[in-house]
Amino acid sequence: MKRFSLLLLIAVLTAGMVAAQPRHRTVIVHHGQSGRYALFDDHRPSYSAWHRTNTYFGVRLGLNAASVRSEANALDGSSLKAGLNVGIVGGVQLSHRTPVFFESGLFYSQKGGKSNNVITAGGGKTKFTYGLNYLEVPILIKYKHIADWRNRVTIEPFAGAFVGVGVGGNIKDYGDRVAFDSYDNGFFKRGDAGIKLGCGVGFGMGYFDVSYDIGLANVGQDAFDDTHTGCLTVNIGVNF
Numbered sequence: 001m002k003r004f005s006l007l008l009l010i011a012v013l014t015a016g017m018v019a020a021q022p023r024h025r026t027v028i029v030h031h032g033q034s035g036r037y038a039l040f041d042d043h044r045p046s047y048s049a050w051h052r053t054n055t056y057f058g059v060r061l062g063l064n065a066a067s068v069r070s071e072a073n074a075l076d077g078s079s080l081k082a083g084l085n086v087g088i089v090g091g092v093q094l095s096h097r098t099p100v101f102f103e104s105g106l107f108y109s110q111k112g113g114k115s116n117n118v119i120t121a122g123g124g125k126t127k128f129t130y131g132l133n134y135l136e137v138p139i140l141i142k143y144k145h146i147a148d149w150r151n152r153v154t155i156e157p158f159a160g161a162f163v164g165v166g167v168g169g170n171i172k173d174y175g176d177r178v179a180f181d182s183y184d185n186g187f188f189k190r191g192d193a194g195i196k197l198g199c200g201v202g203f204g205m206g207y208f209d210v211s212y213d214i215g216l217a218n219v220g221q222d223a224f225d226d227t228h229t230g231c232l233t234v235n236i237g238v239n240f
Helices: 002-020 047-051
Strands: 024-031 034-041 055-070 077-093 100-119 125-143 145-148 153-168 170-173 178-181 191-203 206-215 227-239
Touching: 055 125, 077 125, 077 227, 100 153, 100 227, 125 191, 153 206, 191 227
Parallel strands: 055 100
Antiparallel strands: 024 034, 055 077, 055 227, 077 100, 100 125, 125 153, 125 170, 145 153, 153 191, 170 178, 191 206, 206 227
């Protein structure tokens, strides 16, 4: 009985291993009057064979939830501020053997933050909002994992850096009801740079991603008080 049970277990495991193997089908390739048989795997094609291109271009539209953290009370907008994120991207496959891509582009990104705890000259507290609008260039490495090749679904984690230059924005003092240019003397620098991490999902030509920017540059003009941006972004888009 034990020997029969062991044989049955081996048979079941063998059948499972065979069923788990990639399925092949046979096609005939003709050469003149004769033909030969060739096997090929139709279970999961490579990324290059699936897309038949090693480059892509796309447009993105999204929403930012941004903050700016500072050791200086007057620049500390650690509460989230909503903003627009819109841009174009392009990518090129780095190796035909693996779906690893270099991606860059150009974005208009509205960042900044809010604070209800800015101390006024009289010792009270007031509300400030900080608008920091950038032209940004992402520099990313992206891996495109084929999750469902029949429906053209990919999971696309990415990591890299971003650099940006400030092109607009105001600081609004709601207590005194006045506004200042964000890049006036004593406030913010125009340059920013940092790390970008995220993950996207491709579905046919459609695209969706979530990413986070970690600002590493000190964007405050005061050299003694560090000021850094942070931004969570949700994008949708189309790839061509």
